[in-house]
Amino acid sequence: MNANASFSGARRPIDWVNAVFLVVTPLAAFVGTFFYAWNHGVTWLEVANFIVMFALTSVSVTGGYHRYYSHRSYDCSKAVQLFYLLFGAAAVENSVLSWAGDHRSHHRFVDTAGDPYNILRGGLYAHMGWIFFKDTRDAKTRERNVPDLAKDPLVMWQHRWYLPIVIVFTFALPTYIGLIQGRPVGGLLWGGFLRVVLVHHTTFFINSLAHLYGARPYSLKDTARDSWWLAPLTFGEGYHNFHHKFQADYRNGHRWWQFDATKWWINLLRWTGQAWRLKRTPEPLILRARLEVQKELVARRLAAARASDRMWEKISRRLEAGSARLQAAHEAYVQARAERRRRREEWTADLRREWDTRLAAHRADYKAALESWRAMLRAMERIPQGSA
Ligand SMILES: [Zn+2]
Ligand SMILES: [Zn+2]
Structure with a gap:
């Protein structure tokens, strides 16, 4: 039925x-x-x-x-x-x-x-x-x-x-x-x-x-x-x-x-x-969903601007590369954070310091990738309507 x-x-x-x-x-x-x-x-x-x-x-x-x-x-x-x-x-x-x-x-x-x-x-x-x-x-x-x-x-x-x-x-x-x-x-x-x-x-x-x-x-x-x-x-x-x-x-x-x-x-x-057994969505999945939405909005903007094939291709390539980099940096950061949380108790002070430094580096890399992704989106917002 x-x-x-x-x-x-x-x-x-x-x-x-x-x-x-x-x-x-x-x-x-x-x-x-x-x-x-x-x-x-x-x-x-x-x-x-x-x-x-x-x-x-x-x-x-x-x-x-x-x-x-x-x-x-x-x-x-x-x-x-x-x-x-x-x-x-x-x-x-x-x-x-x-x-x-x-x-x-x-x-x-x-x-x-x-x-x-x-x-x-x-x-x-x-x-x-x-x-x-x-x-x-x-x-x-x-x-x-x-x-x-x-x-x-x-x-x-x-x-x-x-x-x-x-x-x-x-x-x-x-x-x-x-x-x-x-x-x-x-x-x-x-x-x-x-x-x-x-x-x-x-x-x-x-x-x-x-x-x-x-x-x-x-x-x-x-x-x-x-x-x-x-x-x-x-x-x-x-x-x-x-x-x-x-x-x-x-x-x-x-x-x-x-x-x-x-x-x-x-x-x-x-x-x-x-x-x-509280269910939580893994953070990388949440990020991926957000990126899909942002890419879709850019695509709609390109369609409204009647962008040429060349422009579509150029922008798509940049978006894919930027989002892939962001996702990789985020995944590495999330994993490092989980590892530190899981094993912190077993570690010596030296190891803990080393992991803190490693985590800070992952975090900085993720923040940089995020900043460049945002800059890319801001640039896309300037796509003039009707450009080809
Ligand atoms: Zn509901
Ligand atoms: Zn509803």
């Missing part, structure tokens, strides 16, 4: 449960919380209820539903899995079985009819419009791309008991916390409604904004984009171009300085022995 046709063709009927929930919750969240605060004030516990519930449910979606269950980018303990299933359900974005099924289709069929939140159907549709329509596929078709999850008893338990878990963890728990101060309604509004709506829309931003605005440094093949400003709002999921290119990587912001709270959370799990 062609899964590609699943979301196209005849109009799907409206899913009234979803539609009412998506319209009523923002009203309760914004109007309800505003009037409650206006009449009864705000307590520190209500703000804490909101922040803690927001953090726990967000990380269960990004670190759990997304990076663990949908992409299997690391392994974690049963305790962490249970946490993800309970608080992930509290985000009210469906059971993980359905969520991951949709998400894997999104990656597999991105920007086509088989993509459940296909951005080419418009920003609003990708953001939340798609949730207003019933998924008319049968259970077998829906579970076809999640056979691993369908075999996981914990996942299937959450799928079966999804609604009771939602009621307890989304609404009863924050209400109970509010009860500590004798303000159950305040608890329900801050930790329940307001929090759910913000988790919803920050998750939805990834399907809308992260496919509309930002740079594409790693791949030009689809609409996924990296945006540093979206990352803090989404626990690090804003680096979406990297994520679509290297979806098995447990990081979305792969550089140490890129804001990726989910990556830090997974590292925290690793340090405490709760997560292991």
Whole structure:
């Protein structure tokens, strides 16, 4: 059966449960919380209820539903899995079985009819419009791309008991916390409604904004984009171009300085022995992807400038030589760095000094190759339109 046709063709009927929930919750969240605060004030516990519930449910979606269950980018303990299933359900974005099924289709069929939140159907549709329509596929078709999850008893338990878990963890728990101060309604509004709506829309931003605005440094093949400003709002999921290119990587912001709270959370799990086998893309592969994009952009510029065959050939030769040199220097540097890290403890002080010098030389060589590559790209940017 062609899964590609699943979301196209005849109009799907409206899913009234979803539609009412998506319209009523923002009203309760914004109007309800505003009037409650206006009449009864705000307590520190209500703000804490909101922040803690927001953090726990967000990380269960990004670190759990997304990076663990949908992409299997690391392994974690049963305790962490249970946490993800309970608080992930509290985000009210469906059971993980359905969520991951949709998400894997999104990656597999991105920007086509088989993509459940296909951005080419418009920003609003990708953001939340798609949730207003019933998924008319049968259970077998829906579970076809999640056979691993369908075999996981914990996942299937959450799928079966999804609604009771939602009621307890989304609404009863924050209400109970509010009860500590004798303000159950305040608890329900801050930790329940307001929090759910913000988790919803920050998750939805990834399907809308992260496919509309930002740079594409790693791949030009689809609409996924990296945006540093979206990352803090989404626990690090804003680096979406990297994520679509290297979806098995447990990081979305792969550089140490890129804001990726989910990556830090997974590292925290690793340090405490709760997560292991974190998948990382080898650095040379990341560099190669970037160079491919940069070469493609130069090629597009040459095509727009209607460059002659001679010019194409000359520039291609220079680009190939420059990128090959950069990749070789980078590979040597990465290897030397890994070797030093691996064996540093065994070495004598003299050997350590020798390796430090060797590493510094590799680093300098890599930096020089990078600088000359960048200079070459800057020169290409000056190719006049229409030159031959
Ligand atoms: Zn993904
Ligand atoms: Zn995407």
